[in-house]
Amino acid sequence: xxxxxxxxxxxxxxxxxxxxxxxxxxxxxxxxxxxxxxxxxxxxxxxxxxxxxxxxxxxxxxxxxxxxxxxxxxxxxxxxxxxxxxxxxxxxxxxxxxxxxxxxxxxxxxxxxxxxxxxxxxxxxxxxxxxxxxxxxxxxxxxxxxxxxxxxxxxxxxxxxxxxxxxxxxxxxxxxxxxxxxxxxxxxxxxxxxxxxxxxxxxxxxxxxxxxxxxxxxxxxxxxxxxxxxxxxxxxxxxxxxxxxxxxxxxxxxxxxxxxxxxxxxxxxxxxxxxxxxxxxxxxxxxxxxxxxxxxxxxxxxxxxxxxxxxxxxxxxxxxxxx
Amino acid sequence: xxxxxxxxxxxxxxxxxxxxxxxxxxxxxxxxxxxxxxxxxxxxxxxxxxxxxxxxxxxxxxxxxxxxxxxxxxxxxxxxxxxxxxxxxxxxxxxxxxxxxxxxxxxxxxxxxxxxxxxxxxxxxxxxxxxxxxxxxxxxxxxxxxxxxxxxxxxxxxxxxxxxxxxxxxxxxxxxxxxxxxxxxxxxxxxxxxxxxxxxxxxxxxxxxxxxxxxxxxxxxxxxxxxxxxxxxxxxxxxxxxxxxxxxxxxxxxxxxxxxxxxxxxxxxxxxxxxxxxxxxxxxxxxxxxxxxxxxxxxxxxxxxxxxxxxxxxxxxxxxxxxxxxxxxxxxxxxxxxxxxxxxxxxxxxxxxxxxxxxxxxxxxxxxxxxxxxxxxxxxxxxxxxxxxxxxxxxxxxxxxxxxxxxxxxxxxxxxxxxxxxxxxxxxxxxxxxxxxxxxxxxxxxxxxxxxxxxxxxxxxxxxxxxxxxxxxxxxxxxxxxxxxxxxxxxxxxxxx
Numbered sequence: 001x002x003x004x005x006x007x008x009x010x011x012x013x014x015x016x017x018x019x020x021x022x023x024x025x026x027x028x029x030x031x032x033x034x035x036x037x038x039x040x041x042x043x044x045x046x047x048x049x050x051x052x053x054x055x056x057x058x059x060x061x062x063x064x065x066x067x068x069x070x071x072x073x074x075x076x077x078x079x080x081x082x083x084x085x086x087x088x089x090x091x092x093x094x095x096x097x098x099x100x101x102x103x104x105x106x107x108x109x110x111x112x113x114x115x116x117x118x119x120x121x122x123x124x125x126x127x128x129x130x131x132x133x134x135x136x137x138x139x140x141x142x143x144x145x146x147x148x149x150x151x152x153x154x155x156x157x158x159x160x161x162x163x164x165x166x167x168x169x170x171x172x173x174x175x176x177x178x179x180x181x182x183x184x185x186x187x188x189x190x191x192x193x194x195x196x197x198x199x200x201x202x203x204x205x206x207x208x209x210x211x212x213x214x215x216x217x218x219x220x221x222x223x224x225x226x227x228x229x230x231x232x233x234x235x236x237x238x239x240x241x242x243x244x245x246x247x248x249x250x251x252x253x254x255x256x257x258x259x260x261x262x263x264x265x266x267x268x269x270x271x272x273x274x275x276x277x278x279x280x281x282x283x284x285x286x287x288x289x290x291x292x293x294x295x296x297x298x299x300x301x302x303x304x305x306x307x308x309x310x311x312x313x314x315x316x317x318x319x320x321x322x323x
Numbered sequence: 324x325x326x327x328x329x330x331x332x333x334x335x336x337x338x339x340x341x342x343x344x345x346x347x348x349x350x351x352x353x354x355x356x357x358x359x360x361x362x363x364x365x366x367x368x369x370x371x372x373x374x375x376x377x378x379x380x381x382x383x384x385x386x387x388x389x390x391x392x393x394x395x396x397x398x399x400x401x402x403x404x405x406x407x408x409x410x411x412x413x414x415x416x417x418x419x420x421x422x423x424x425x426x427x428x429x430x431x432x433x434x435x436x437x438x439x440x441x442x443x444x445x446x447x448x449x450x451x452x453x454x455x456x457x458x459x460x461x462x463x464x465x466x467x468x469x470x471x472x473x474x475x476x477x478x479x480x481x482x483x484x485x486x487x488x489x490x491x492x493x494x495x496x497x498x499x500x501x502x503x504x505x506x507x508x509x510x511x512x513x514x515x516x517x518x519x520x521x522x523x524x525x526x527x528x529x530x531x532x533x534x535x536x537x538x539x540x541x542x543x544x545x546x547x548x549x550x551x552x553x554x555x556x557x558x559x560x561x562x563x564x565x566x567x568x569x570x571x572x573x574x575x576x577x578x579x580x581x582x583x584x585x586x587x588x589x590x591x592x593x594x595x596x597x598x599x600x601x602x603x604x605x606x607x608x609x610x611x612x613x614x615x616x617x618x619x620x621x622x623x624x625x626x627x628x629x630x631x632x633x634x635x636x637x638x639x640x641x642x643x644x645x646x647x648x649x650x651x652x653x654x655x656x657x658x659x660x661x662x663x664x665x666x667x668x669x670x671x672x673x674x675x676x677x678x679x680x681x682x683x684x685x686x687x688x689x690x691x692x693x694x695x696x697x698x699x700x701x702x703x704x705x706x707x708x709x710x711x712x713x714x715x716x717x718x719x720x721x722x723x724x725x726x727x728x729x730x731x732x733x734x735x736x737x738x739x740x741x742x743x744x745x746x747x748x749x750x751x752x753x754x755x756x757x758x759x760x761x762x763x764x765x766x767x768x769x770x771x772x773x774x775x776x777x778x779x780x781x782x783x784x785x786x787x788x789x790x791x792x793x794x795x796x797x798x799x800x801x802x803x804x805x806x807x808x809x810x811x812x813x814x815x816x817x818x819x820x
Contacts, residue, residue: 011807212816
């Protein structure tokens with residue numbers, strides 16, 4: 001059981017709290033009018049694509065019931081794809097097809113679904129079944145991400161993704177999120193997924209937490225989490241850094257997956273990234289954010305900003321004097 | 324924050340304005356700060372009797388002036404067949420009854436309710452130029468002797484008056500004084516002697532307030548101007564400092580009662596003491612408060628009593644969420660639940676709320692299998708909630724549990740939404756989160772209820788609506804709080820090692 005921590009000590013560690021995050025960072029650096037860019041996954045995808053950022057390829061967009069009927073034609077010859085609601089919440093309504101089998105499709109879980117069930121899923125998505133507040137929505141189909149095999153020992157179902165916090169165009173902290181049986185294949189930390197803090201300079205694991213408690217091994221696969229090291233870390237930092245230019249959100253969470261063929265791909269962006277990343281990193285966000293606020297790094301070129309992050313935000317084993 | 328200066332100033336301004344306006348209302352209209360405080364009321368009834376001569380009659384009764392220590396609550400005249408009006412000049416107010424043809428024994432009543440009040444600071448007007456006093460001999464000589472012995476041993480109007488009264492009380496009496504008292508009534512004598520010495524003095528009629536007195540008449544007291552205000556003296560015992568039970572009735576020269584067209588007239592007073600709620604009293608006097616909730620019809624007033632409590636509940640939720648970090652289902656749902664608790668009482672409310680939500684949740688889990696669209700789902704839940712509530716009421720009534728009936732005070736739509744939200748939470752984040760959020764909501768609701776149910780909170784929010792500015796200030800301050808939430812200390816506990 002973890003104990004309570006003295007607020008003075010928490011402050012000393014530079015931990016960013018919910019209230020300060022909302023007042024001092026989200027509402028100050030994220031302008032409301034840019035929110036729709038990230039709250040709608042389709043819009044995010046389109047603007048990212050336009051800016052030349054790597055994303056899973058868009059197969060088609062389904063906006064009307066009429067287009068649902070046409071989907072069958074478009075899916076001909078595709079053995080694998082993912083159907084998503086543009087405004088789905090908490091991973092709801094995501095249909096992952098990994099194979100085609102005679103007249104039916106095989107889901108990631110192994111169950112078979114027919115093409116008419118796929119269409120019903122799309123119709124439900126359009127009518128708002130999977131979206132926040134039940135608003136009518138748009139569905140889109142994209143190519144399946146084939147996760148880099150290095151992650152296989154570390155994840156129970158689901159796609160492991162990397163959350164990077166990008167502040168004013170500088171990546172400040174990173175975390176790998178691994179689905180577990182407890183999280184039901186979802187990579188949401190508060191549902192029981194594992195968060196592995198990543199050294200922003202190297203992409204090596206710092207430590208891992210589940211339910212805000214330290215863990216050393218994956219509870220389902222038994223893999224040693226401290227051995228994790230993300231391949232192509234530098235490219236990943238570049239990708240995340242460029243998201244700032246695309247969205248103009250000063251305090252941004254980038255969710256990135258690593259495709260075995262294409263490398264890092266932007267999956268989602270988040271205007272209100274959570275705070276548990278600090279526990280996984282064993283470090284507070286505040287000193288890093290303050291450092292950027294008081295420097296001119298935000299006006300530098302992308303490569304320089306990445307270099308700045310690598311230079312200044314390297315993980316140290318004794319992080320108490322990180323000022 | 325870089326703009327915290329003006330912000331703090333605004334908050335300070337809001338709070339000062341709130342407290343200031345409330346204090347003003349307290350002082351001006353005597354609205355008590357605390358509920359249940361009482362004010363002493365004297366009910367004075369003046370009874371006028373006379374024999375009318377059969378032709379036009381007019382009756383004048385002098386009425387007490389505005390004075391320190393008392394505030395008029397109400398006055399009324401009861402006298403059938405008589406015209407009644409209250410007239411006033413600068414000096415004195417008078418009640419005026421008139422009738423064209425009055426015959427036989429007549430009885431007129433004037434009723435006055437006055438409250439003992441510490442706040443009113445009326446000062447009686449200063450004296451006009453005094454007339455010279457003329458004494459006949461041998462009294463002239465006696466007075467000058469008297470003054471010659473007393474004036475040198477006194478310093479001012481007050482000591483002179485006191486010495487005079489002592490001299491009158493002395494036994495055996497001084498020769499000069501026996502001579503004077505044999506010719507003049509005591510108060511009159513004192514007034515004349517003082518005026519001779521150049522000190523403004525007058526006889527006044529005073530009603531001695533004593534509970535349960537009937538047929539009381541006015542007593543004559545002496546008022547002496549000491550240069551800045553009128554001091555009151557009992558002609559026998561000296562200065563009166565404790566004014567609480569003395570009502571100054573008349574200060575002018577004409578008699579208290581004046582009857583034209585009648586004989587055998589007399590006025591007598593009966594007095595009753597009462598305590599009355601200070602708040603009701605203030606409300607009675609509130610007719611002229613243009614910006615007061617008291618002017619609304621009673622039904623709206625009781626509604627506003629509830630509405631004015633809402634900000635208190637909102638404040639509780641704000642503090643619990645921002646300072647503690649308690650999660651609730653729906654931001655201000657706990658406040659609405661707390662409002663419902665106010666009507667149902669805590670335990671029956673809590674029990675019926677939990678029962679309805681539990682039944683609703685179990686039925687809702689079946690609904691999610693139907694794949695309904697959101698609006699239809701909520702509408703279904705509304706119907707369900709109504710059905711549950713009806714069943715609950717009927718069953719509890721059959722069982723003789725009257726409290727079960729108060730369940731209707733819960734807002735149905737809110738209940739339906741609560742069930743929907745908790746059910747979605749259950750599906751997406753599991754039962755643990757449902758108990759966390761549901762428990763958090765109920766905890767906030769109970770806390771808000773306990774605060775809103777306090778008599779003093781209810782009293783202050785309704786009677787001093789200005790205090791909401793203070794609440795607003797606190798809410799604004801909380802809205803800029805950037806420190807840690809209490810639960811974050813637990814959440815980040817893994818960082819302590």
